[in-house]
Amino acid sequence: MxxxxxxxxxxxxxxxxxxxxxxxxxxxxxxxxxxxxxxxxxxxxxxxxxxxxxxxxxxxxxxxxxxxxxxxxxxxxxxxxxxxxxxxxxxxxxxxxxxxxxxxxxxxxxxxxxxxxxxxxxxxxxxxxxxxxxxxxxxxxxxxxxxxxxxxxxxxxxxxxxSDVPALPVPDLALVPVYSTWYSFHQRLEPAAVARQAELARELGCKVLIVDDGWMTTDAARGYAFTGDWQVEPSRLGDLAAQASVAAEAGGGYLLWIAPPFVGMESAAWERFQGKLLTTIERLRCGVLDPRYKDVRDHLVSTCVSLVRDYNLIGLKIDFVDTWPREDAPAAGPGADFARVEEAVDAFLASLTAELRAVRPDVLVEFRQNYIGPRMWRYANLFRAGDCPMDRVDNRVRTVDLRLLTPASAVQADMLMWDPSLPAEVAAEQVLAVLFAVPQISVLLDQVPADHLAMMRFWLAFVTEHRSTLFRGRIESPRPDLQHPLVRAHGSGTTIAAAYTDLVVTVRPSDQADLWVANATGRDDLVIEVLASAPVSLVGAQDCRGAAVDLPVGELTAGLHRLPVPRSGLLHLHRL
Structure with missing residues (x-):
């Protein structure tokens, strides 16, 4: 046919x-x-x-x-x-x-x-x-x-x-900047240091803090031998409930990382669930739990719900869900109530979502990029780009791709890190690379220069103010084959564009009246094309710290204009 x-x-x-x-x-x-x-x-x-x-x-x-x-x-x-x-x-x-x-x-x-x-x-x-x-x-x-x-x-x-089940609702806190402990601490969490970073992050506009791996163990070997029990280790976080309450009083909150499939060989749960594993991963010192058994699913649901309830969390970062489907999965044993792993995982996620929302209707649940298909939209409202530390091109491509495919959910960038010895303009390109997704900052904020803090304060304030356009607006990127060199998001009355290489940014009749252009080209200028059918006026420009740039404001004539917008700066135009 x-x-x-x-x-x-x-x-x-x-x-x-x-x-x-x-x-x-x-x-x-x-x-x-x-x-x-x-x-x-x-x-x-x-x-x-x-x-x-x-x-x-x-x-x-x-x-x-x-x-x-x-x-x-x-x-x-x-x-x-x-x-x-x-x-x-x-x-x-x-x-x-x-x-x-x-x-x-x-x-x-x-x-x-x-x-x-x-x-x-x-x-x-x-x-x-x-x-x-x-x-x-x-x-x-x-x-x-x-x-x-x-x-x-x-x-x-x-x-x-x-779908017969709607996507998980996206609360306001899903669209505000995040601080993550992963690249800044990895598993070496320390209560006073984490609390200090949370305080500094809130001053920059990061209301949400994600405590990543390491909160449940004193071990820092980067394996998963101590997963499975999921008990908070006080020497890592101190009084977690108290810290989460401080964040909540400031209008934000804490999420905890958890990897439900894993049960570590050093955990109490290891002995409990022998005979109910899909496989053992020796190099990680853990096994993968078999969700086809009801007691396995019940254990995981009750563990997750207890963490949110007992520690006043606003949600969970649920990781490694994609390790469950396995071609080498053994046949279901006696007592299993599902024959297929995928069906059991779906039942677990459905039960977990219902129980979490019963405790907290506006719960936040983060999944990683591999498991972002439409079935997962009912179980998570945050979808994060896959791991790409310090790779601003990869992070840009992943976040734009996610924005193109997941309009009903919030898209998050992979955690942002950079060399603190770099100029602020270069560090800012990590932020601009993910301008159209919720940023996750993961640097030690008391160990970066003051101009880096000023840069973050400026750009995080901008994305917070314009989050409706940036994170929920209709996104447009005409050249994915060139790794999204020019991206636009259209909101109500506002268009925000980012140029990632030295190219012409054309102001079009389809752009909204208020037009912002971020300069992520690596250069100290932007080339703007004004069409006779879409005249514009130049409102102003700022550098990456928010300082005003001396530019002649007023109407731009039709044609090409190379404007001295600093590297990682911001241009503001108004379409007449």
Whole structure:
């Protein structure tokens, strides 16, 4: 069958095809189980790639067209999401596709087919056992002449509309800057030092503090031998409830890191749950708990809920959830109430979410980038970029990608760190790299120069004031293949752009009246193009510490203008 420029080959399925709007087709596939009760469903399709330059998908930060014979990537409820978007050099959509199978494993191969010069997809779902009746899966194919970012946004809305459970609400505290202890302390937490950093962070605008790994043990060997009991070690945090209350009185709060899958060999829980492990990881000195047993899930839920309730926390940073799905998982043993690990994890997360919200309706739950698919939107409201310490390019790409795909949740950057001996302008580029996501500062604030503090104070105040536009506004980035060199976010009456390389920033009629441009080019100037159809006035500019720059204000004529905006500074324009 054909859909626009695409030809599809379908195995073992009947199909219903509906054009929901011009250029957008929805396909519904119905597959009868085989004699064993399982379902195997395969799709192969070829698309005329036209002038496509790259293929966007959430599995990688490196963009190219690729080749169709590469190793399949696998998505499931806890890993990535089943979609992809071909786009051209202007960021225009060539073809964007998505499945509504966001729980079961989907095997995906995609790339150029050498023999035909077309873009080929192979998608396979196998081993699914429907509870009753046939297996039904829907596919959305979008070939409209729109921006690929618009096509991705519409996929996200399609997933949200398809879900029988809404996304976890995003409270106001999800959108304020964060201080994290991870890169600044790692596991070597010390009560007075943590309290001091929390105090300094609040003065800079970081109302939320995440206490990462190390709070439950005196060990600092970077393994997980002491996970599993999840008891606060006083020598690491002192009176945690009292510190959390101080933060709450200042309008913020504390989150604790926790890794529910892990049970350490030095924990009391190690003996308790012998025989209920999916695997043992010797190099980390821990095992992975088997969530198919109800007592395992109950232990984990009660542990998480007790931490939030007993220590007056505003939420949890829940890590390593993606270690649960395993190809080498043993068969469920006697007493297990689920046959499949993925189903058990989903039951655990559903129960945990309900119990946490019963204690705190506005609870914050952070997940990491690997498990950001639409099924997870109901269980977390903070999605953080994967670990990329001090890599401002990687952090930028990861956060922008997350913003493109998760409109219903808050997106957080990986923790920010930098060399304190660098000029403030260079340090500021770590902050500007993640301008469109909630920043997490993770440097020792009493060991950086005063101008670094001034830089953070200025930029954190800016993102706090404009958080509605930056973190919730419609995001636009036309060149993901070039690692998002120019990004815009559009809010109510405000557009905020960031230039990450020396290029022309065009003021367009589609920009809002109030336009800010962050200079993350590494240079001391910005090139602005004013269109005759979109005249603007120059309001002013500031350096990275917030000091005003001496620029002639007033209307800019149509054409190109190279303006002396300092490195990591901010330009303010008004569209007339």
């Amino acid at each position: 054909t859909v626009g420029t695409t030809t599809l080959e379908i195995e073992r399925a009947s199909v219903e095809q509906v054009e929901v709007e011009p250029g957008v087709t929805e396909l519904t596939f119905t597959v009868e189980p085989d004699s064993t009760g399982d379902v195997t469903f395969s799709l192969l399709w070829r698309t005329a790639a036209g002038d496509a330059v790259a293929y966007w998908h959430p599995h990688s930060v490196h963009r190219s067209l690729g080749v169709e014979w590469t190793r399949p990537r696998i998505t499931n409820a806890l890993k990535w999401a089943p979609l992809g978007a071909l786009h051209d050099t202007s960021g225009g959509n060539v073809e964007t596709w998505a499945l509504d199978e966001v729980v079961e494993p989907v095997h995906i191969q995609a790339g150029v087919e050498e023999e035909t010069s077309r873009f080929l997809h192979r998608v396979k779902v196998e081993g699914v056992a429907p509870a009753e009746g046939p297996y039904v899966v829907r596919m959305r194919v979008d070939q409209r002449a729109v921006a690929y970012s618009d096509a991705l946004h519409d996929v996200a809305q399609w997933w949200l509309a398809s």
